[in-house]
Amino acid sequence: MTAIWAGIDAGKTHHHCVVVNDTGKRLLSRRVANDEPELLRLLADVLALNDEVIWGIDLADGGAALLIDLLLNHGQHTLYIPG
DSSP, X not given: OOOEEEEEEOOSSEEEEEEEOTTOOEEEEEEEESXXXXXXXXXXXXXXXXXXXXXXXXXXXXXXXXXXXXXXXXXXXXXXXXX
């Protein structure tokens, strides 16, 4: 199966995630709190769609630090995409 893409618009208190497949079809769109349990739920929901995910995040530190740490600790492929 082809990888899906999860784009994160990171903020201080909340993030917005949109997941698309290789044809651009939106599979998920969700606002999540910058909170470990919510971020882990998002990770689980995205991985339930496909076990191969490429994560794109618009911040490399600050408000995105917890999210980045969780993704890396769960073996996820992450890219910094400056906005």
